[in-house]
Amino acid sequence: MKQGSTRTHAIRVAIELRRRILNGEFEGGSRLFEVALAESMQVSRTPVREAMFRLAEEGLLERVRGGGFTVRTFSLSDVADAIELRGVLEGTAARLAAERGVGEARLRQIHETLEEMEGCFGATAGEVDFDGYCDLNARFHTELASLAGSEVLRREIDRVTHLPFASPSAFLPNNADVEAFRLSLRPAQEQHRDLLDAIVKREGTRAEAIAREHARAPRRNLDILLAGQPDLLARMPALALLVT
Amino acid sequence: MKQGSTRTHAIRVAIELRRRILNGEFEGGSRLFEVALAESMQVSRTPVREAMFRLAEEGLLERVRGGGFTVRTFSLSDVADAIELRGVLEGTAARLAAERGVGEARLRQIHETLEEMEGCFGATAGEVDFDGYCDLNARFHTELASLAGSEVLRREIDRVTHLPFASPSAFLPNNADVEAFRLSLRPAQEQHRDLLDAIVKREGTRAEAIAREHARAPRRNLDILLAGQPDLLARMPALALLVT
DNA sequence: TTTGCGACTTTTGTATACACCGCAGGTTCA
DNA sequence: TGAACCTGCGGTGTATACAAAAGTCGCAAA
Numbered sequence A, B: 001m002k003q004g005s006t007r008t009h010a011i012r013v014a015i016e017l018r019r020r021i022l023n024g025e026f027e028g029g030s031r032l033f034e035v036a037l038a039e040s041m042q043v044s045r046t047p048v049r050e051a052m053f054r055l056a057e058e059g060l061l062e063r064v065r066g067g068g069f070t071v072r073t074f075s076l077s078d079v080a081d082a083i084e085l086r087g088v089l090e091g092t093a094a095r096l097a098a099e100r101g102v103g104e105a106r107l108r109q110i111h112e113t114l115e116e117m118e119g120c121f122g123a124t125a126g127e128v129d130f131d132g133y134c135d136l137n138a139r140f141h142t143e144l145a146s147l148a149g150s151e152v153l154r155r156e157i158d159r160v161t162h163l164p165f166a167s168p169s170a171f172l173p174n175n176a177d178v179e180a181f182r183l184s185l186r187p188a189q190e191q192h193r194d195l196l197d198a199i200v201k202r203e204g205t206r207a208e209a210i211a212r213e214h215a216r217a218p219r220r221n222l223d224i225l226l227a228g229q230p231d232l233l234a235r236m237p238a239l240a241l242l243v244t
Numbered sequence C: 001t002t003t004g005c006g007a008c009t010t011t012t013g014t015a016t017a018c019a020c021c022g023c024a025g026g027t028t029c030a
Numbered sequence D: 001t002g003a004a005c006c007t008g009c010g011g012t013g014t015a016t017a018c019a020a021a022a023g024t025c026g027c028a029a030a
Helices: A009-022 A034-041 A045-058 A076-100 A104-118 A130-146 A151-162 A179-200 A204-214 A217-228 A230-234 B009-022 B034-041 B045-058 B076-100 B104-118 B130-146 B151-162 B179-200 B204-215 B217-228 B230-234
Strands: A061-063 A069-071 B061-063 B069-071
Touching (some): A009 A034, A076 A130, A076 A151, A076 A204, A104 A130, A104 A179, A151 B076, A151 B151, A179 A204, A179 A217, A217 A230, B009 B034, B045 B069, B076 B130, B076 B151, B076 B179, B076 B204, B104 B179, B130 B151, B130 B179, B217 B230
Antiparallel strands (some): A061 A069, B061 B069
């Protein structure tokens, strides 16, 4: 394996392996063999093992009795639960931020992000800079997770968010062609604004409720896909782990 | 290292290392060296590394830039946040259980646990079987975590609970001599009962609120210790990681 | 005195060989 | 005929040697 951009083999293998898993290159639940992977990536078993430990920590692999790992599979209800869970955690971050108060600097920063997001919307209803919005949306949610000043909470949000279908931008990118998705962005942005408003006004319960509801947008989009666009569904990399 | 009861060296090392960390045998934030540990446990570096990966996953160790691990330290506010977080997650489990409904078998089981706990209380106010109650309390909370039928949520609760000071029975055991603790058990048991009642009646919001409030009991106990019993505080193994 | 460079040391990262465990299939013995 | 046992194979677990990188110390020059 070539000395790529990253530091250690283990990290590179982890990245490559993650890519393959999310691409659906492995059967759901199938076992991963160290030797085979090591050969296919031109490294020894040692960094492969380390990479597998890391992916297990991420929740993409599962330790199996008697040693080794299998690719973890998720049911549709797991996806729904993960989204619900992110909503609960972000809601807690928002509530605590409101209850405890937020420093000037941090508040200014996330407001700035909010205003930048505003710039992604064009004059007419359906006109949106999708990619730009996605990036900024991710940044907004990262900043939100830190807003309560709790490292414990921030970590946990980070964890849940790492599941590909539970990220704040899940079921958004590469789908600008779905009318319903584009139109859902404006209300989402309104929720962002209301959320900050509630935090500033120290309205913890309201902030929590808004954050929870806001997290459900991807869930709605998923339902739309399930109902009407199975072809698009298949193109979603986040859903390769789904077992039907 | 002798062939102990468990299967692999890596697991044994992880257990032993966890014990040492929780015993406070390492300075907070201090780095752990693979060779030194390997020698002290009479194994090679390989299982030691694996053990450290596992403990990092648990949140007891922290990866440091440039490789290696340090012992993670927690501030008092981290402890408070972890307890709050457990409350939020158990609250979610309770709410979802109420909203979705719970199967007969599971419901009967957790009710059984509840009744067993009742048996730990004696005739007079302060008379309690402390150890028995602790065990059953842990069981009750485990069953609660599964009650919503969400594997994703159950895992996350399990994770947070593994931090020693965030477990449902934290700041309970070995402290039967503290009057305030013993007296707090009866109200706690009432909350258990109310919680199940809310779930059975499908009152999700009420169930969530009770679970959240219930999780704060350890927090109150911690405050009591902080205020009046610093000597007892020092005897708490869960708090060895605390940096003041 | 301070700063920058370079060799040395320490510690982690990787490859590899070997040990061990479970399992499947065949063989042998009652 | 069936059951117990041997045995080879595919796989992970562990030890160890070596490579590479990061940190450390001292020395020299400005």
